Amino acid sequence: MSERDDDRPGRARGATRRKVLGIGGALGLTAATGLSTAAALARHPPFTGDELRSAAPLPPAFQVPLPLPSALAPISTSGGIDRYEITQREAAVEILPGVRTPMWTYGGTFPGPTIESRRGRPVTVRHHNELPVPTVVHLHGGHTPASADGYPTDLVLPEGWPDPARTGRAGHGMSGHGMSGHGMSGHGASGMQGMRDPRAVVTRLTRDYTFPLDQRPALLWYHDHRMDFTAPAIWRGLAGMHIVRDDAEDSLGLPAGRRELPLMIADRVFTAAGALDYPALDPTLRGRPGVRDAYLAGVLGDVILVNGAPWPVHEVDAARYRLRVLNASNARHYELEAVTDNGRRLDLVQVGADQGLLAAPVAHRLLPIAPAERYDVVIDFAGVPVGGRVRVVNRLGSGRTRDVMAFRVAREATDESRVPRVLSRDLPAWRRSDAARVRELSFRAGRMHGGHGWLIDGRPFDPARTDVTVPLGDVEVWRLVADVHHPVHLHLVGFRVLSRGGRPPLPHDAGLKDTVSLRPGESAEIITRFDGYRGRYLFHCHNAEHEDMGMMANLEVV
Structure with a gap:
């Protein structure tokens, strides 16, 4: 199986759907020719899918206040x-x-x-x-x-x-x-x-x-x-x-209380009447699954929501804030950057990943985040003057999808929070030599049931078939190979990223994860221990359209 070790998604803008993924031919071509086709696709914009356009009038960016989801009260403790x-x-x-x-x-x-x-x-x-x-x-x-x-x-x-x-x-x-x-x-x-x-x-x-x-x-x-x-x-x-x-x-002393903000980022599309638009074959979702051909690779929206608000703004103190960021989009990838109105970039200091705290903080200027990934970052507004604004932008977006949200510094404030050099000492120290076995799994487009689909090792999902069987407690290394973008999620366990394309993992791969973003034509190795519970679990692509169209498999822990 061929590999491509140095794929970095290109920056071209405004490419059409057929340039991005060549729907109508590239799905079958990718399955037939393997990663050579996917490597060529990697030279196009760094997303997989096609964008719907809203018919509703859309508000200007950075005017709607950021909502904060309410905490659910237990009915019994x-x-x-x-x-x-x-x-x-x-x-x-x-x-x-x-x-x-x-x-x-x-x-x-x-x-x-x-x-x-x-x-x-x-x-x-x-x-x-x-x-x-x-x-x-x-x-x-x-x-x-x-x-x-x-x-x-x-x-x-x-x-x-x-x-x-x-x-x-x-x-x-x-x-x-x-x-x-x-x-x-x-x-x-x-x-x-x-x-x-x-x-x-x-x-x-x-x-x-x-x-x-x-x-x-x-x-x-x-x-x-x-x-x-x-x-x-x-x-x-x-x-x-x-x-x-x-x-x-x-x-630890990390920012807390009102200086800790959970942020669910998701893109959506609106009809002229203000309803959500989605290209389902059966809008009732009762019988016929799937989306129209143009969106087989994924549905992208043109409105960026944070906690359910379009391009919101949030007032902050001139202090550190902890941002708990979730990409809940179906298919859209983001590359986040925090920049002041005069062009100064602020560090996004990562303190956590999907499965919790890192061993030590990692500073980023740009932070990529794929569907279903979570990043826990601290941003310090102390150097921004009162009245100043910090925009969170998406470097992978264009037009209105380049904006995500903004913070406006409202007041000076004392700040007793800190970001310690050591965040956690309980991260697992799995080594390759601990692995009972190494598996290779491919995530590729292909033909299924007479139509286009997304396959794992050449097969679509079947709930009655066991795809991988793992003894409880075993450590395994999985080598995951992609044609186009696939955020691969494992149920039950967290894992560490060992390598990408035979090279060391990227800075944002630090910590314990449950979703790894495979870029076009890329391979990645992960290591984990399958512990805790026996039973039937899943692993799948978390591009939700890919998942629905077959890119899911059964994992049996025995």
């Missing part, structure tokens, strides 16, 4: 377990100023309410499904038993949905709809919907998810994970944050 309830329901949410947008929500808000928890203290969340379709909840980054991990066929059925025991369709309960492929843009294939999953655990109306949270403090997030329909469900609003804390982290 007895017995050493914090218990919560969330109702999944339709709601009209103000996203664009003065406009109500119909959304699917956790508890009526977008993002959903934030759950705050302590390391080692279990949490049970009872989800009520009042939406018109089945749902599944996955706690992304959670070290979670398989029964609560949100496997894509472990559905919570809504009122009136057909009994899957009668329909026999992978727990979906689909009722005679004409299926295309597994999200395959109407190519007439049989698709995944007809596949049985004898292990699916299906409930009606409610489900309790219990998370032990015996894991490092970190920013996690929860989102819908229904097979074939994850992408449109997240797009419609089913996403929220979950923060795990512990005493050791609290004692």
Whole structure:
């Protein structure tokens, strides 16, 4: 298998969809020719997908105040377990100023309410499904038993949905709809919907998810994970944050309280009436999965939302702030930069990754972040004069997608926070020599069921097939190979990045991660220990359209 060690995405602007990915030919060509085609694609703009355009009038940047998601209050804390309830329901949410947008929500808000928890203290969340379709909840980054991990066929059925025991369709309960492929843009294939999953655990109306949270403090997030329909469900609003804390982290002196800001970045598109636009083949999301051909590589929006607000602004003190950044976009990659209005760049001091604190801080001027990745950074506004503004920009964007949000320094303030030289001493020290085995897995476009798809090792997802079996407690090295951009996520475990293209990992690869962003034509090696729980888990691309179109595989821990 050929490799490309030095791919750096190009900076060309304004390329068309067909230049970026050549939809109509490049999917099949990439599968046939391997990484040589993908390496050529890497010379084009550093994203994979096509952008929808909003028909609604859009507000100017940096005028809407930054919302902060509310913390969900437990309904009970007895017995050493914090218990919560969330109702999944339709709601009209103000996203664009003065406009109500119909959304699917956790508890009526977008993002959903934030759950705050302590390391080692279990949490049970009872989800009520009042939406018109089945749902599944996955706690992304959670070290979670398989029964609560949100496997894509472990559905919570809504009122009136057909009994899957009668329909026999992978727990979906689909009722005679004409299926295309597994999200395959109407190519007439049989698709995944007809596949049985004898292990699916299906409930009606409610489900309790219990998370032990015996894991490092970190920013996690929860989102819908229904097979074939994850992408449109997240797009419609089913996403929220979950923060795990512990005493050791609290004692470090990092910025806290109102100087700690969770920031969920997501792109969206709006119709002239202010509704969300998405190129689904079946807008009801009840039967036929997939998107129109132009968006097979991923759906990109032209409105950048932070915590559900378009290009917001937030007033800050002249002090350090801790930004807990999540890329909850379906397919858009960002390269974040903090710059004052006079052009001075501020350091983004990374203190954490997907799975918690780094061993030591790492300073960045530019910070790339792929879908589902999280970065914990400290930014110091002390050198910015009162009244000054700091813009967070996306170096991979153009036009309006180049802006993300802004901070306006409102006042001088005392600041007792600090960024210690040593952040954590509990990071695992896995070595290559510890690995029981090395696996190589390819993530590539290809043909499936007569249509276009996204494959792992040449095969689309099948819930009835075990793809990788790992003994509990084993350390493994996985070598992941990509054709185009693929943010690869492992359920259950965190991992360390060992190399990219045979070279050392990049500075932003530091720490313990659960999602690694593979660039076009790139290979990366990761190492992890599969510990904690036995059962069926997943690994998949977190470009949500790729995931829905087959780029997901089963991991059995035995």
